[in-house]
Amino acid sequence: MADSTPLLSQPNSVKSESSPPPLEKHHLSLDSTIERCIGDFGWAQFLQALLVSIAWIFDAQQTFISVFTDAHPAWHCTSNQLDCNSVSNICNLPKNSWAWDFPAYTSIISEWNLECAASIITGLPASSFFLGCLVGGLVLATLADSSLGRKNMLFLSCLTMSLSSLLTVFSTNIWVYSALRLVCGFCRATIGTSALVLTIELVGKRWRGQVGVIGFFCFTIGFLSLPAIAYLNRISSWRSLYLWTSIPGILYSLLVHFFVRESPRWLLVRGRKEEAVATLKSIAPPSHSWSFSEVSFEQEMSNNGNVYSTIKMLVQKRWAFRRLLLVMVIGFGVGMVYYGMPLGLGNLSFNLYLSVTLNALSEIPSSMFIILFIGKLNRKISVLAFTTLSGIFSIMCALKGEVWTRLQIGLELISFFSACTAFGILLIFTIELFPTCVRNSATSLVRQAIVFGGVFSPMLVAAERRDGISSYVVFGLVIGCCGLFAACLPETRGRALFDTMDEEEHKEKSACNGVGDVLA
Incomplete structure (x- = not known):
């Protein structure tokens, strides 16, 4: 565990006593001195957070691009035969009796x-993408906490994602296409x-919720840009579509490599104090002056020596594994609704371009809500409330009848808004639940x-392509039931961020002892 003397101290500061202060006092000293060195919230921090958050734009585009590239195109009858005009499934019609409204190359x-083709085939590219996300997250999750760091992980991920997206342009069949989507x-x-994580670790606890929402806004911009690009093309x-989204992503990756700074918290935990000082100096106001104090990070570095040691740390600690x-x-549950609803918009009796635009726009009030109220929101109650609300309105989308059909898009938007808000609060909640040494991995x-x-969503939507409304019942039940588990988590609103597992465990035991004293 790190020594309890402050990492950064003002000049002429009085030396600490020979006996080390309590563990929690060390954390508050480290956290407060970092905030004091970089100021409350300055332009340098904002520009860094903004540059880092732009990555969400390209992330959103690749996540939802299949809504348009894999869509079932509109068709029309080429003959005046009654049986053609009365049939909704073109598979039941002769090939020469119908034609696509647009050229065949507009959709896969x-x-x-x-x-x-079977639903498992048409849903394969989107499911392959989410399956790739799942495997990639498990394989790459700890690299940002161990060897690569937040900045290098962001750079490499964005660059390779954009390059693989560019290669998708050369797909010759559904199998090659699905493989590239997997990559x-x-x-x-x-x-x-x-x-x-990088944006939040660049600021103090007062601003971490608001700064984190910048990324959500950028994700919304990326999501919102898709129907515009798709409509123009x-x-x-x-x-x-892949050309328009991949080439800018490659150029952005170069900006990250040359202009983004690494998290000072991660550098300190890794023992790279000189680089941490350089980072703090680059974002600190010129009027701030400070100096180094010697701090040992030997134990923390030994815990991070192996790439997968952070996963081991999370599993070994009972409180961490439970959280x-x-x-x-x-x-x-949140993911099934968040990724499933946009993919299922083609099944609603509403214009696809407009419905995707409305869904993307609904993320803006969601982000604004989080920005304005995250400092006052109880994390547990908020996640529980929004997952329940999303589940109820998702189920209501499946109700039959002319009146409910008219309200369908409105009910879907409320459900999606609630899922987006639960998504954002859950990520901030997670960051507050785990210390710096394992935060990125968790x-x-x-x-x-x-x-x-999201892996299951494309299959559900594809299977219900002719009447996809029943999939919304599944979405609603899953997010509603899964959201109930929020009641079992500890509250983190207004709590300081900890840097080591020992500090977090110390706080956990203190909280348990406090509850025991109250009950006694």
Whole structure:
């Protein structure tokens, strides 16, 4: 465990007593001195957070691009035969009696003649992407906490995701296409986690919720840009969408490599104090002056020596493993709705471009809500309330009748808004639940649980392509039941961020002892 003397101290500070102060006092000293050195919240921190958060734009585009590239195109009858006009399934019609409204190359369905293929085939590319995200998260989750760090993980993930997306342009069939989507998902698995953790660790606890929401806004911008790009290219090949989203991502990756700074907290935990000082100086106001104090990080470095040691640390500590399981279960339910609803918009009796735009726009009030109220929101109650609300309105989308059909898009938007808000609060909640040495790994695993929920969504939507409303019942039941586990987690609102497992465990035991004293 790190020595309890402050890492950064003001000049002329009085030396500490020979006996070390309590463990919690060390943490508050470290946390407060870092905040004092970099100021409350300055322009340098904002610019760094903004540059890092832009990665979410490209992440969102690759996540939801299949809504348009894999969509079932509109068709029309080429003859005036009554049986053609009365049949809704083109698989029951002769090939020469109908035609696509747009050129065949506008969608993979029409280009590769998949209109009558099994749902497992048409849903394979999207499911492959989410499966790649799941595997990539499990394989790459600990690299940002161990050897690579937050910045390098973000750079490599964004670059390889964009390159694999560019290669998708050259797909010749559904199998090659699905394989490349699998690679793309694998590469992008840690983008959101690395970006979120890096931005939050650049600021003090007062601003971590608000700064974290910058990434959510950028994700919304990326999501919102898709229907615009798709509409402008609606008569062009589906491959053009991958060109428009991959090339800017490659250029952005270079900006990350040259201009983004590493998390000072991670550098300190890894014992790279000189680099941490350089980072703090680069974002600290010029008027701030401070100096180093010697601090030992030998034990913490030994814990981080192995790439997968952070996973071992999470599993070995009973309190950490319990927290991790609970937030992952909640994440699974949130992910099924968050990723499933946009993919299922084509099954609603509403314009696809407009419905996707409305869904993307609904993330803006969600992010605004989090920005304005995250400092006042009880994490447990908020996650429980929004998952329940999302579940109720998702189930209501499946109600039959002319009146309910008219209200369908409104009910879907309320459910999606609630899922988005639960998503954002859950990620911030997770970051507050775990210390610096395992924070990125824990957050990555929770995001993989969210993605795991998304793995099943394309199959459900594809299976219900002719009447996809019943899939919303499944979405609602899953998120509603999984959200109930939030009641078993400790509250973290307003609590300081800890850096080591020992500090977090010390706080956990203190809280348990306090509850025991009250009950006694």
